[in-house]
Amino acid sequence: MNRQILLVEPNYKNKYPPMGLMKLSTYYKRLGDHVTFFKGDLIDLVLDDTFEMLKEQLYANDNTVFWEQYKPQICQYIKKGTKSSLNGVPKVEENPIIEALFKFYRQYFYRKRYFEPEFRKYDRVGITTLFTFYWDITIETINFAKQLCKTADGVMVGGIMASILADRVEAETGIRPHIGTLHTPGELDPESDLIIDTLPLDYSILEEIEYQYPASDAYFAYMTRGCVNKCKFCAVPKLEPVYTEFLPVSEQVHIAEERYGAKRDLLLLDNNVLASCRFNDIVDDIIAAGFGRNATYTSPNLYEIAIQNLRSGHNDRGYIKMCVRQFRLLLNKVGRNQVQAVYDLLRDNYLLEDYTATKAAILRTYEELRPYFETVYSKKPKQRHVDFNQGIDARLITDANMKKLAEIPIRPVRIAFDHWELRDIYENAVRTAVRNGHTNLSNYILYNFEDLPVELYLRLKLNVDLCEELGASIYSFPMKYHPIEDPEYFDNRDFIGKYWNRKFIRTIQAILNSTKGKVGRGHDFFCKAFGANEQEYYKLLYMPEAMIIYRFFFEGIGLTNQWWAAFSALSDEEMEIARPIIEKNIFTNIQDETDNNNVLNVLRYYCITRDDAKRMMENP
Numbered sequence: 001m002n003r004q005i006l007l008v009e010p011n012y013k014n015k016y017p018p019m020g021l022m023k024l025s026t027y028y029k030r031l032g033d034h035v036t037f038f039k040g041d042l043i044d045l046v047l048d049d050t051f052e053m054l055k056e057q058l059y060a061n062d063n064t065v066f067w068e069q070y071k072p073q074i075c076q077y078i079k080k081g082t083k084s085s086l087n088g089v090p091k092v093e094e095n096p097i098i099e100a101l102f103k104f105y106r107q108y109f110y111r112k113r114y115f116e117p118e119f120r121k122y123d124r125v126g127i128t129t130l131f132t133f134y135w136d137i138t139i140e141t142i143n144f145a146k147q148l149c150k151t152a153d154g155v156m157v158g159g160i161m162a163s164i165l166a167d168r169v170e171a172e173t174g175i176r177p178h179i180g181t182l183h184t185p186g187e188l189d190p191e192s193d194l195i196i197d198t199l200p201l202d203y204s205i206l207e208e209i210e211y212q213y214p215a216s217d218a219y220f221a222y223m224t225r226g227c228v229n230k231c232k233f234c235a236v237p238k239l240e241p242v243y244t245e246f247l248p249v250s251e252q253v254h255i256a257e258e259r260y261g262a263k264r265d266l267l268l269l270d271n272n273v274l275a276s277c278r279f280n281d282i283v284d285d286i287i288a289a290g291f292g293r294n295a296t297y298t299s300p301n302l303y304e305i306a307i308q309n310l311r312s313g314h315n316d317r318g319y320i321k322m323c324v325r326q327f328r329l330l331l332n333k334v335g336r337n338q339v340q341a342v343y344d345l346l347r348d349n350y351l352l353e354d355y356t357a358t359k360a361a362i363l364r365t366y367e368e369l370r371p372y373f374e375t376v377y378s379k380k381p382k383q384r385h386v387d388f389n390q391g392i393d394a395r396l397i398t399d400a401n402m403k404k405l406a407e408i409p410i411r412p413v414r415i416a417f418d419h420w421e422l423r424d425i426y427e428n429a430v431r432t433a434v435r436n437g438h439t440n441l442s443n444y445i446l447y448n449f450e451d452l453p454v455e456l457y458l459r460l461k462l463n464v465d466l467c468e469e470l471g472a473s474i475y476s477f478p479m480k481y482h483p484i485e486d487p488e489y490f491d492n493r494d495f496i497g498k499y500w501n502r503k504f505i506r507t508i509q510a511i512l513n514s515t516k517g518k519v520g521r522g523h524d525f526f527c528k529a530f531g532a533n534e535q536e537y538y539k540l541l542y543m544p545e546a547m548i549i550y551r552f553f554f555e556g557i558g559l560t561n562q563w564w565a566a567f568s569a570l571s572d573e574e575m576e577i578a579r580p581i582i583e584k585n586i587f588t589n590i591q592d593e594t595d596n597n598n599v600l601n602v603l604r605y606y607c608i609t610r611d612d613a614k615r616m617m618e619n620p
Contacts, residue, residue, distance in 0.1 A: 003033040003123035006148060007205070010127070010141040011040050012134045015214045016267070017206055020158060021128050022220075023182070025202035027194055028124075029314075036122075036317070037205035042144045043079075046114050049121060051075055054105040061097050065090050071355045077102065078109045115147040125149040129161035129169070129177075132484040135491030142173045156188070163239050164484055180239055181225070200252045203260040204309065207318035218265040218387075219256060219289075221249040223282045227272040229393070231418070235484060236271045246278040250289035257290075259309070261300035266291050266386045273388055274396035279404065286386060286408050293407055296381035302326055303373045307366055316359050323362050324354040326373070333376045342372060385411040391444055394422060394429035402436035412442040412475065419446075420455035423462060434470045442475040448497040449481035453504050457530055457537045460519050467521035476519040478512060480505065501583035504541045510548045511540070542567065542582055544606045546613045553617055563605040566598075574598050582606065 005028045007021040025035045038045045051074060058067045067074075070089045077085040091098045113119050125145050129138050138161060146155045155175050162169050162177035170176050182188070182196035201220060206213070226243035227236045253266070266286065276282060303326045306319040327346050334342050349365050350356035391414035405413070413433050417426045433441060443463070447456040456478060463474045482495055489495040496502060511529055512518075519526065528551075531537035540548065544563060547554040554560045570578055578599045581590070590603040 001031050001033050003028070003031075004121055005033050005035045006045075006122040006125045006145070007035060007037045008042070008125065008127045008141060008145050009037075009039040010129070010134060010138045012130065012137055014130060016220065016269075017213045017216075018128045018159075019201060019220050019269075020182075021126060022201035022203065022205060023196050023199045024126055025205050026199045027188070027192075027196050029202065030194065030199075031189065031192065033123075035202075035205065035315075037208045039209045039211050042141065046148070047075055047079055047109065050078055050105055050109050050114065053108075054078070054101060057101050058098060061101070062091055062095065066350070066356075068356045068358075069350065074102075078106055081106050081110065117150070120148055120150045122149050122154070123151075124154040124156065126156040126158070129157065129159035132161050132165060132490040133482070133493050134161070139169070139172045142169070142175060146173065146175060158182075160235070160239060161484075164235050165490060168487075168490070180241070198247070200255050202315075203256060204315040204318045207315070207322040215267060217263055218267040219249070219253050219263045220267050220269065221247075221252065222269055223247050223249055223285070224270045224273050224276050228275045229272065240271070243272075243275065245276045246281055246285075248285045250285045253289040259314070261302060261305040262297055264297045264382060264384055266384070268386065268388050269390055270388055271390050272393050272396075274392050274401055279401055283404050283407055291384055291386050291408055293409055295384040295409060297384045298379060298381050299377045301373060301377050303330075303369075303376070307363070310359050310362060320357050320359060320362065321354045324351065324357050326376075327351055327369075330369075330372055330376055334372055338372065342369070345369065383409060385409050387411070388414060390414070391416040394426045397429040397432050399432055399436060402433050402438060406437045410438070412440040412473075413438045414442045414444065417443045417445050417459050417463075417476075418449075420451065420458055423459070427462065427466065430466055430472070430474070431470070434472050439470075439472045441472060442477065445476050445478045446481055447478055447508070448495070448500050448505065450498060452499045453541060454534055454537065456508070457534060460530060461526065463519070464521065464523055464526045468523055473521050477517060478508065478519070480508075502585040503583045506545055506585055507541050507543065507548060510545055514549070539564065542579075544608060546608045546610055547605070549610065550613045550617065553613070557616075559605070563602070566602045566605070570598055570602065578602055 005024075007024055009018045009021060021037065025037065028035050051071060054074070055067050058065070073085050073087075073089055076082070086092050086102065092102060093099065108114070108119075114121075125148055127138075127142050127145050142155075142157055146152070149155045152174075157169060157173070157175050157177040158179075163179045166177045166179055178187075183198075185193045185195055187196065206216070224244055224247065226240035227234070228243055230237050249266075249268075256263070266289065273279065273282060302322065306322045306326065309319045310316060310323070331339060331343060331346075345365060345368060346352050349361040350358070351361055351365065386408050387410070394415050394417070397415070415426065415429055415433070417423075430441065445456065445459050447453075460476055460478070463476050466472065467474050480493075481497060482493060483489050486495070496505065515529060519529070527536075531540050543560070547560050547563065551560075567578075574596055577594050577596055581593045581599070581603065587603060587606040590600060590607065593603070594600060
């Protein structure tokens with residue numbers, strides 16, 4: 001069809017790439033369309049498009065200049081309008097037509113004419129969404145990107161946030177989102193029989209952007225869809241209302257490996273894989289994908305992968321950028337006696353920057369550069385891992401399915417532990433997993449929902465105790481509940497559960513900040529972080545935040561003991577005054593809260609800020 005397609009992920013931080021957009025890229029490319037993927041400040045996208053328009057006109061008037069070489073200066077002028085930015089750019093002063101072109105495109109950009117219908121570039125614009133607490137940046141992205149599309153009907157919005165809050169997204173943007181997955185033929189183009197949700201991911205679009213996803217060396221997939229449970233705190237029933245038993249991945253993995261190079265791990269985002277009656281088929285298909293129990297992986301030659309895709313014409317923009325990254329890697333890895341020759345070759349062919357590098361120059365220098373890359377990538381095999389990242393249901397764990405799961409290199413086994421009431425089921429699940437050889441485990445621990453604060457402590461402590469007893473490693477990831485559909489809380493993180501308060505939440509967050517969000521094995525460490533018993537845990541919940549973050553310092557100078565002595569000395573009546581004030585976790589005007597001197601004496605410890613603590617440590 002040869003349409004211009006823009007796929008956008010808002011500029012928030014996230015660990016995993018947007019699978020929906022990667023499938024859409026495959027879809028549109030199969031239809032013969034040109035796809036651009038963007039993540040970043042959309043002004044930069046518009047600036048880049050403006051430069052491309054200007055460049056075309058510049059070459060039409062003077063093709064003796066390599067205009068790409070001056071892209072940074074030209075873009076600075078387009079963006080800021082400062083004439084000095086063009087110092088050193090040839091032909092600007094001596095050719096009135098070229099001078100006029102610069103002025104025209106500066107005004108074009110300044111007056112935002114790229115929003116005008118006659119200048120809109122893209123036939124379709126697709127924007128993905130993620131978490132509701134990214135509401136502001138997501139809505140801002142949609143409202144900007146929709147103005148780059150030639151027609152309102154060509155704007156597509158989907159993903160988690162858009163599916164959950166479709167009415168609110170439409171009210172803010174005027175765009176009715178697609179809800180759920182694209183699992184029906186003809187949803188975007190009536191004449192197409194492609195089912196988008198089953199298409200392979202286009203990993204090449206990730207090469208087009210500067211953002212690096214933390215989990216990048218992995219294949220991403222679903223082997224089931226939906227969940228048989230209807231938990232009150234979960235959005236899956238709305239996102240994926242129909243449970244699908246089995247979605248094979250082996251063919252997609254082999255296709256991806258052939259085109260994009262091998263990935264080390266297989267990351268599966270199934271919400272309840274053990275509920276599938278075809279669980280054995282799922283494991284067998286994972287093995288067929290190259291992820292048997294002792295499977296290993298060797299880093300591919302990414303330079304060769306890029307060359308292969310440039311020759312086939314698959315995403316020139318992405319693979320030109322990938323080549324430049326590999327050239328920079330080469331300069332850091334090549335021997336001292338060779339680095340100058342490599343640098344000179346890259347410099348002479350304008351291959352040091354992606355804005356000057358061309359497909360022709362990359363292919364032209366291939367035979368000369370190829371031998372240097374033979375020693376760049378590690379040949380050492382690495383163990384592969386499979387990760388059912390969303391966790392498995394403790395209630396469905398049996399010896400049979402844990403034995404089957406041991407046929408693949410799963411690491412870790414993630415088991416949800418959402419409620420203390422499930423402790424017997426959860427403990428039995430852990431013991432069953434360990435009995436079948438799974439000694440690396442992890443779990444998500446929901447808190448701030450309908451749980452008591454002490455139940456978070458009890459679940460964490462149970463894991464530590466099981467580690468000690470079973471010789472296993474269990475990493476816990478406490479996850480704060482957030483009501484994503486509540487109009488008061490969907491765009492912030494301010495919700496406080498029935499039995500929780502703001503101070504307790506801050507205490508848990510302060511502790512988790514020091515542990516990087518996870519709680520691992522080690523009885524002594526756990527006791528120091530969360531308390532040796534429930535009484536010490538509650539002491540921590542009420543402890544001033546600075547004393548939690550800089551625990552050893554304040555204990556060392558005796559201030560923690562002073563606070564605890566003053567806190568413990570409060571009478572029952574004074575404690576009734578102090579606790580609600582502390583639980584609000586606002587200490588800017590403590591004199592307005594009470595006139596009780598003993599309570600005020602305690603509250604003064606809570607007025608110590610992080611900056612105060614740093615100054616105290618710098619000037620003991």
